[in-house]
Each structure stands twice: as C-alpha cells, then as structure tokens.
Amino acid sequence: MKAIVSPRYGSPDVLEVREVDKPVPKENEVLVKVHAASLNYGNLVLLKGEPFLARFAFGLLKPKYLIPGGDIAGRVEAVGKDVSGFQQGDEVFGDLSGSGWGGFAEYVSVPEVALAIKPAMLSFEEAAAVPMAAVTALQSLRDKGKIQPGQKVLIYGASGGVGTFAVQIAKSFGAEVTAVCSTRNVELVGSLGADYVIDYKKENFPVKTERYDLIIGVNGYQPISIYKQALNPHGTFVHVGGSGAQMFQAMAFGPWISMTEGKKVGSFLQRANQKDLLFIKQLIESGKVKPVIDRCYQLSEVPDAFTYFAEGHAQGKVVITV
Incomplete structure (x- = not known):
C-alpha cells in the first residue's frame, strides 16, 4: 500500500511517499481502508520533534511512529476475532493518536476502541475533520x-x-x-x-x-x-x-x-477517548455541531498540506483525501 513516511524529524520536506506492507489486524484490531485523514497540531509535533520534551513520547533521535496521521475516516475491510463492535463494510472514523498513529496511508489497523461508526450525513472528508x-x-x-x-x-x-x-x-x-x-x-x-x-x-x-x-x-x-x-x-x-x-x-x-x-x-492535553467521540457524534447528528474544512489535499500532497497548516491561518481543518 502507499503511505506517507517520516524517516526523521524536520520540515515537511522529509516526508516521503513509499510502498509499505499492508497491515494485518491483530485479534482486537480493525483493518480500515482509509478514505480521508486530517491534520492537527499533534501532527506538527510528530513531524518536527518539537517541543523537545515531546521526543520522550515520540522518539528521542528519530520518529517512533514511521507513518504519521491521527484522524481518519474510512471503511472496515476486516476485523480480528475478538472484535465485537464492528464488521466488514462499516463506515468509521476515529483518532489514532493513542494507538500508534499511521493515518496517512491507504490502510491502517487499530484497536476497535479508537473508532466509532461515522455519522451517516457526513462525507469521509467531513468525518476525518472531526475526532481530535x-x-x-x-x-x-x-x-x-x-x-x-x-x-x-x-x-x-x-x-x-x-x-x-x-x-x-x-x-x-x-x-x-x-x-x-x-x-x-x-x-x-x-x-x-x-x-x-x-x-x-x-x-x-x-x-x-x-x-x-x-x-x-x-x-x-x-x-x-x-x-x-x-x-x-x-x-x-x-x-x-x-x-x-x-x-x-x-x-x-x-x-x-x-x-x-x-x-x-x-x-490541557487531549486524550483520545471513544466515549467522547460518540458524544461528539450525537452532537453532529442532532445538528448542533458541524465540521469546517478549509482545504483538501491528496495523499501525495501531504508535504504541501503540512506547509500550509504550519502557517497557522487555516479556517477550520486541513483534510487529506486518500
């Protein structure tokens, strides 16, 4: 599969599009075909390794997580034998920051607690703008x-x-x-x-x-x-x-x-939480909350997306269409 890889800390120029192995879900994991992802401040921290204290969580000398990307939306392709909340074909969204990142890729395998069923009225791009x-x-x-x-x-x-x-x-x-x-x-x-x-x-x-x-x-x-x-x-x-x-x-x-x-x-530091994601889903479905998207980029354009996002002038979210 294609993925964005961050082999070292630095500017968006260090990001590369590579062919990597498609993940295989573990017993408690869900394999998701990613349709969209989005950028958050945590993505910049993971890219640059700044502030330096963050490296104790993300890797001291080089990124611990090779494929960045936290927020995703996509469709379930397979589930591990212990997964009970999702099945093949479900449209889902979630925050992967607490379970290894990896969202800037065509597929990702994550624990089911990182995901929720996507609000039906949202597109994949809109749903990917929500979680974190x-x-x-x-x-x-x-x-x-x-x-x-x-x-x-x-x-x-x-x-x-x-x-x-x-x-x-x-x-x-x-x-x-x-x-x-x-x-x-x-x-x-x-x-x-x-x-x-x-x-x-x-x-x-x-x-x-x-x-x-x-x-x-x-x-x-x-x-x-x-x-x-x-x-x-x-x-x-x-x-x-x-x-x-x-x-x-x-x-x-x-x-x-x-x-x-x-x-x-x-x-304050956010913590990925499935219960809170479900609460947000209810607000969206009741019409009280909607995502705002500034720009969409293709997977190959992720370095450009980072450059724009880092300028700090985005109106709402910057989204990646995978």
Whole structure:
C-alpha cells in the first residue's frame, strides 16, 4: 500500500511517499481502508520533534511512529476475532493518536476502541475533520473548564480546527459565547453561533468592560496575565494551544495563580477517548455541531498540506483525501 513516511524529524520536506506492507489486524484490531485523514497540531509535533520534551513520547533521535496521521475516516475491510463492535463494510472514523498513529496511508489497523461508526450525513472528508479537534474542544470546555449553562465563555483562536468546534460545543452547553479571531474569519465564526465576535485586528483584547467565566486559549501569544485580567473573580483559563512562552507560563505559574488568586489557570492535553467521540457524534447528528474544512489535499500532497497548516491561518481543518 502507499503511505506517507517520516524517516526523521524536520520540515515537511522529509516526508516521503513509499510502498509499505499492508497491515494485518491483530485479534482486537480493525483493518480500515482509509478514505480521508486530517491534520492537527499533534501532527506538527510528530513531524518536527518539537517541543523537545515531546521526543520522550515520540522518539528521542528519530520518529517512533514511521507513518504519521491521527484522524481518519474510512471503511472496515476486516476485523480480528475478538472484535465485537464492528464488521466488514462499516463506515468509521476515529483518532489514532493513542494507538500508534499511521493515518496517512491507504490502510491502517487499530484497536476497535479508537473508532466509532461515522455519522451517516457526513462525507469521509467531513468525518476525518472531526475526532481530535472536536474531542479536544469538548474535553477542554467540559472536563478542564467545567462549563455551565449561562456562563460567559470566550474562545481565543475561534477560527481554527479546535476553535470552530469549541464555539459550537460551548453553545450546545448553553453558554454565551464570545469568539476572538481575525477580520477575515469574523463571518465564519458568527455563522457557527458565536453571540459576539471580537476582531483582534480592530479591537484590543481584553475589552475593558467584559469579564468571562471561562476562557479557552486555542491560539495566541499574549502573556497569561492578559487572560487573567479578563476573567471573573472565580473564572477559569484553559491553555489548549498557542505560543511556547504562553504554554510555559500556564504550566509554570498556573498552579500558583490557582492557589493564591481564586482564578484557575492551567494547560490541557487531549486524550483520545471513544466515549467522547460518540458524544461528539450525537452532537453532529442532532445538528448542533458541524465540521469546517478549509482545504483538501491528496495523499501525495501531504508535504504541501503540512506547509500550509504550519502557517497557522487555516479556517477550520486541513483534510487529506486518500
């Protein structure tokens, strides 16, 4: 089969299209013919080996996982003898980041707990855009942020993969949502249900008169003190993504701020979870959440897809058609 292989850490130029052995499913695994995959921030970490601490999980000197790719959607081709939840022909989607990656290939064999039945109304490309970004948004809002109906929630970086899902999921929980994005994305995030939109190119953040119960920082560079200023007295800031300096501040100073000031500040790392993926599926089927796709690339164009994604200006998700 054809696959994208990452033999060493580096820029998208290190990625190669190779013929590799088609996987054979183990007893508890499902063999999926991949129709589509998508890019997430974790794919960049796996490609570059940065930040360096990530190499203790992904391989110290070279990538531990030869074939990158986390999110997939496709059709079940075969199942191991212990698999009970899927059968040949099922259309599925899932997040492989917790089970060896390998999504940028024509076939992948993964534990059944990494998958769920694809929402019937979504194309394979739309379904592949969902798992990691949507579950990240859900876990940051619900589990880390403890979102409640009626709260004022701000999503900083609302137009990217995680941000577009975060706006919609926060609305599904009954929150009042303010989205922060650039000028060209104002119409997009408004169409996703945001109650208010701050164009950071025209307005300074934070707006002096507004305070929020929960802030999700998906993408940004401001010091943590800026977000802390925008919180209500017992508000919560969750760092999901952004500059390295911002991540360091959230990890280093967040616990101290949380202990001494009443405001909670912390960082967050998504965990692949089949139960949460099924929860997202229900939101999609009820019409409360939809994926947003910026561009689609072919499997052979994955290096170009990485180059575009790394620029940080994608509206929603970047998808690979396999």
